[in-house]
Amino acid sequence: MIPRVLSIAGTDPTGGAGIQADLKSIAATGGYGMAVVTALVAQNTRGVRGVHVPPRGFLAEQLAAVSDDVEIDAVKIGMLADGAAIEAVSHWLRSCRPPVVVLDPVMVATSGDRLLDAGAERALRGLIGQADLVTPNIPELAVLAGSAPATDWGGATTQALDVSRRFGVLVLAKGGHLPGGTVRDALVDAAGRLAGGRTIVEFRGERVDTRNTHGTGCSLSSAVATLRVRHGDWVPAVGSAREWLAESIAAGADLRVGGGNGPVHHFAGLWSRGGLHTRPVPAQLAGRWWHQVADVRRDIESLPFVRGLADGSLDRAAFDWYLAQDACYLRDYSRALASASMLATGPTEQRFWAECARGALAERERLHRAVLGGLGQPPVAPSTARYVDHLLAAAARGDYRVLVAALLPCFWIYQDLGSRLARRGGPDHPYRAWLDAYGDDEFAAQNERAIDLVTTAAATADEPTRDRMWHAFRVSCQHEVAFFTAPLAASRPTG
Incomplete structure (x- = not known):
């Protein structure tokens, strides 16, 4: 079965983040990607220059157009620019009830600035309860936990347990912002519903020395959503997604895109193993x-x-x-x-x-x-x-x-x-x-x-x-x- 995965997110004209990254990630991990645009973002590898948010009614029309026609296996939610967008998505989730929902809570810019006002943050917290998995980075995890950003891995997993317990949701804690040569991520479920009744399943990998990290959060969350449908379980989905992303990050410099933090090479492994020429019949x-x-x-x-x-x-x-x-x-x-x-x-x-x-x-x-x-x-x-x-x-x-x-x-x-x-x-x-x-x-x-x-x-x-x-x-x-x-x-x- 080919997973039919819907990305609900903002755009990136350079193709490295947002919906463009989601669609590449979904395709690279074996799914059919669909997209509903929440915001038109003027950005590149150096930063964001402007955001245009379409009316809530148009967002609702896009969502209805997809779900009225296509059976959706998984949803990945990324940038939701304001409270109106969050409410529109929340209403749609209640009516549509897709089987897998992954929320990447885009709340904090790379600079550390908060991207949502207080009302939008409250609405986003309400949306978390409708997700199966939430994938915050270290600053976003701190906002959800109501604490200062964690400075070590123990602090990050403690905050993830708190968020999981508070919102009744599975959390993918990501340690990419923490120092060290080893990058740790962890699936955290305070209710102990992971394999063997565990509350934490940890993943480790060597850090890739590269500037090509633009869109890694978008790419990972959409890959996990796709692979969750394929594997039927969160642990192998996250493990496979991390392996794919590590390979894509390592090859990102080959793209030579942008003068800032460049994108990952979503199809590096696929191209090297499968080739680029159309297979004849x-x-x-x-x-x-x-x-x-x-x-x-x-x-x-x-x-x-x-x-x-x-x-x-x-x-x-x-x-x-x-x-x-x-x-x-x-x-x-x-x-x-x-x-x-x-x-x-x-x-x-x-x-x-x-x-x-x-x-x-x-x-x-x-x-x-x-x-x-x-x-x-x-x-x-x-x-x-x-x-x-x-x-x-x-x-x-x-x-x-x-x-x-x-x-x-x-x-x-x-x-x-x-x-x-x-x-x-x-x-x-x-x-x-x-x-x-x-x-x-x-x-x-x-x-x-x-x-x-x-x-x-x-x-x-x-x-x-x-x-x-x-x-x-x-x-x-x-x-x-x-x-x-x-x-x-x-x-x-x-x-």
Whole structure:
């Protein structure tokens, strides 16, 4: 399930805090983000320059527009600029009752100035009781506790217990404002409803030496809201959110945004692990790969062997030499197909490649009887040896995806060629049996299945693996050119 998370907060034109940070955090931790704007804030990484607060009625309209249409799994509440905004949100929460509510009480500026007047602070205290979790920083925790800001971790957790007890709410006490190389946060519940009946669950991490801390409170609270839906419990939600935020803070300097306290890099981990290129779908890959070997396919069609096969003028000795090498090829091709079956993880793929291996062995036995008359194995031509060495090397490396990509041209090239050549000539065509074998509906269906399995494997692979698959496919196509070239050269009289 993808959590549908609503952020109710102010804006940040530079994108590092407020709703912009919330939406990035929600997306980065696996949720679908929605936003209701409480205030338009003129700010950057250096500070706030101005705030425009829309009328309470418009805020209420935004809230209703979302909840009338979308099922909301979690709500994160950030900046509420005045008492009217707080009352509008409070009224909406009572009517909507979302299952998870996280309140980040934006009350104190970085400078230490109070952002809300006395009436708004009273209204915000009333709102806290409607939240499941409140996430104050050290100065905000002090305001809620009615005390001076804590100067050590013990003081912070004591204030958090007091706030939890007073408002009946879970508190995430954050120690980022306290000195020291270790940063502590803690989930605090005076009612003892945490795992094992505990009142405090502590989290620790190394402090990252950076100026990129703009919007960390917004980012953490929205990530916790999202992950609470995903995990179903506050403790793993906070743990996962802290790990994600630490990674994002550490990469923040790479963004090079602003001259003050820059933003965190919300998608640093996602981009590094997932890449930036759109993952293609199987049909797109099939079309792309086939187009990219158009030059190889033209080379094959222009070969004298293939032209003679098409019009029936091909020398019989050359064709028999080709069939003898095909028997040699099929011996090791069947081994590579069997390896693909063993390496495949799904039963459908295992059965398909195993059936193809049996079919290749049966065709080899047929050719051996029909062409060689039961005689011994003919010498393996260099072109044949190079082709099977390519396939067996792919099998030996044990990468299923690369192996099946290398196997695919023997389906695709032959089916394409056979289906077009089968339309040439009449029933008396000297090579009618060969043309019909590779142009029939059964082989066409088998080829389509092979294409689907290979391109699906490629579409779900990472980029380096997909590149290796493409290279293996291309090399096999080039070996097909050599395989069709060799018969006339080998059967041509010398001397």
